[in-house]
Amino acid sequence: MNNTFIPFCATVLFLAGCSTPRTAVDYIPGMEVLYAPVMEPNLEDREHEQFNVAVNLFQPGVDLAKLEEDGSGLLITDHSGTPRIDHKAVDPKIRRLETHYFPVTLKNALDRSGQWGHTFVSPGEVQSSDLFVDATILASDGHSIALRVKTKDASGRVWYHDTIKYRTLATDYHYTSWPAKDPYDAVFNHIANQLVAVRNNLTPEEQKKIRMVSQMRFAADLAPDAFGDYLATNENQELYVQRFPAENDPTYQIIQQLHGTELDMLGHIEEYYDNLQEGSFASYNTWREQFRQLSIEMEQYRVNAQNQKTASLILAGLTVLAAAATTSDSIEKGDSHGVADSVALLAGGLGLSAAIYEAAKEKIEIANLKAKELVEISNIAGEGLQPKVIELEGRTYQLTGDVDSRFRQIREIIRQRYLIETGQEDVAPVDSPGSI
Numbered sequence: 001m002n003n004t005f006i007p008f009c010a011t012v013l014f015l016a017g018c019s020t021p022r023t024a025v026d027y028i029p030g031m032e033v034l035y036a037p038v039m040e041p042n043l044e045d046r047e048h049e050q051f052n053v054a055v056n057l058f059q060p061g062v063d064l065a066k067l068e069e070d071g072s073g074l075l076i077t078d079h080s081g082t083p084r085i086d087h088k089a090v091d092p093k094i095r096r097l098e099t100h101y102f103p104v105t106l107k108n109a110l111d112r113s114g115q116w117g118h119t120f121v122s123p124g125e126v127q128s129s130d131l132f133v134d135a136t137i138l139a140s141d142g143h144s145i146a147l148r149v150k151t152k153d154a155s156g157r158v159w160y161h162d163t164i165k166y167r168t169l170a171t172d173y174h175y176t177s178w179p180a181k182d183p184y185d186a187v188f189n190h191i192a193n194q195l196v197a198v199r200n201n202l203t204p205e206e207q208k209k210i211r212m213v214s215q216m217r218f219a220a221d222l223a224p225d226a227f228g229d230y231l232a233t234n235e236n237q238e239l240y241v242q243r244f245p246a247e248n249d250p251t252y253q254i255i256q257q258l259h260g261t262e263l264d265m266l267g268h269i270e271e272y273y274d275n276l277q278e279g280s281f282a283s284y285n286t287w288r289e290q291f292r293q294l295s296i297e298m299e300q301y302r303v304n305a306q307n308q309k310t311a312s313l314i315l316a317g318l319t320v321l322a323a324a325a326t327t328s329d330s331i332e333k334g335d336s337h338g339v340a341d342s343v344a345l346l347a348g349g350l351g352l353s354a355a356i357y358e359a360a361k362e363k364i365e366i367a368n369l370k371a372k373e374l375v376e377i378s379n380i381a382g383e384g385l386q387p388k389v390i391e392l393e394g395r396t397y398q399l400t401g402d403v404d405s406r407f408r409q410i411r412e413i414i415r416q417r418y419l420i421e422t423g424q425e426d427v428a429p430v431d432s433p434g435s436i
Helices: 002-018 064-070 092-113 185-200 202-220 224-230 250-333 335-382 403-421
Strands: 053-056 075-077 081-084 119-122 132-140 144-153 158-167 231-233 239-241
Touching: 002 081, 053 092, 064 092, 092 119, 092 132, 092 185, 092 250, 119 132, 119 250, 132 158, 132 185, 144 185, 144 202, 158 185, 202 231, 202 239, 202 250, 202 403, 224 231, 224 250
Parallel strands: 053 119, 053 132
Antiparallel strands: 075 081, 132 144, 144 158, 231 239
8 A cells, every 4th residue: 555655646746846837938039138237338438439329119029909809818727727827918008008118218228328329219210310229029027028129220230139038036126125227127238238239349430430321311311312322232231321421511511400400309209208107107017016926826826726636636546546456455365454445545545636626726716816816907007008198398399199290290390491491491391290
């Protein structure tokens, strides 16, 4: 009898330890990063170009409209009836916020480093920046984050292209100790530091060429007839300046002035994103922290329930086999006490199996309650995360509509300004979005 239960105990112990909770990043290949602060400039860094950086709105990584239409949720039920986190699922309300929220967080990391010039979140394509950052959100659930990041300069040369991921720690949510720290700062600091490393490996001549291409891209976009043929493409499909206007060229001087004006105006529109992040910080962080804790608990309940269910089934099987073997041996020997022991073994083993199964059912019920809490938290967080439309600073231009509309209006105002400054006011749009 004892010999029969030795392999059983070993099996149960093995099953209890063979399944562990997983997070979203376990399903995504990429480089896992650790937290590190942003690299602040030293004396040598100050000799490098302070490039202007456009952080484009992040891509959601999924079709949010379809998710909303399908009513997709964050929870699924496995074959055992245990609810668990679907790490591939996305709450469309939260993800839509993150496409705006994360670029601001990355911009803040770039600003903290003190290594860059104008940094701004861009809702659309701009030509006035030296460096462009694009990213797609692959996963984000408070417990972990994964981003696919691609950064290139004005010439089209790729600086950095990789998938990075990070698992949050409980200490990442200690706001009293780290009031200015975002729980995901590890990935954003990593991106900022990678860009500094790439820039510092460029020669002064290479850095100067990037700045020249940036200026001519803006000029060619604003005045294609005058500057469209100043740029060319090399064998690597990268832009370069094949000729440059004279410094005293009056048209180019206007272009240079408008280049700075657009950067300033894009900085004003940044207030929209700052207000969005500030307004949603508390509720979004509450969602992230509680989602993280609940997902950990639900995964642990799921693992325990699954292990206990499996153990109960194996226990029942082993008990039957052990009892059958003992009974057969006792019958052959005519041992009535052995038969009685076999029956007791069977009853006791099945009783233990039933107890384990009942414990598993209890964990499933707890997981169900956690699932309801999780959905409720997601709904509450989503209610207060809608963007707020703001006015641009000053009254030079009257801009209306949402931030995307205002961005387009800024671009049109710059074009209108160019026509006026170059004496072509009669061809400026009559229904311009602002007044000068």
